[in-house]
Amino acid sequence: MKKISCGQYQANRFKFPISKEDAEEYKLYIEHAGNCKTCVDWDIAQKIIERGANPNDFCCLIMGEKVTFSCDQHPDPWDCVDYTLVRTEKGNYGIPIRDGGSSYIRISFCPWCGTNLKKVKPIKVLNKKK
Ligand SMILES: [Zn+2]
Ligand SMILES: [Zn+2]
Ligand SMILES: [Zn+2]
Numbered sequence: 001m002k003k004i005s006c007g008q009y010q011a012n013r014f015k016f017p018i019s020k021e022d023a024e025e026y027k028l029y030i031e032h033a034g035n036c037k038t039c040v041d042w043d044i045a046q047k048i049i050e051r052g053a054n055p056n057d058f059c060c061l062i063m064g065e066k067v068t069f070s071c072d073q074h075p076d077p078w079d080c081v082d083y084t085l086v087r088t089e090k091g092n093y094g095i096p097i098r099d100g101g102s103s104y105i106r107i108s109f110c111p112w113c114g115t116n117l118k119k120v121k122p123i124k125v126l127n128k129k130k
Pocket of ligand 1: 005006007009032036037038039
């Protein structure tokens, strides 16, 4: 089977979604992403950059992806189940509890990489719309 390189992946990734005639080619990209951590990380980093944040400001890319996530329909993280994590104005990280209010379970360590979140430098972008 034909394979693509990381360079090809990163150069062409955003051509997709593409037309059906290119579906075979698209599969190569999906396959590449499924087997290449470098490009998966790259994808997440691009997403964070698109949201106006710097991927290096977070303890890890997954945290960056979660913290910068914003839903078009629900600017308030407590209104939307797609928010896994919130960063409050006080700089605490937490998992939102959707009981009608705006409480959250505070977390001190990153669930993905284990970093002590108190030691992470404050970031500007919260879960907010651009
Ligand atoms: Zn790759
Ligand atoms: Zn982390
Ligand atoms: Zn939503």
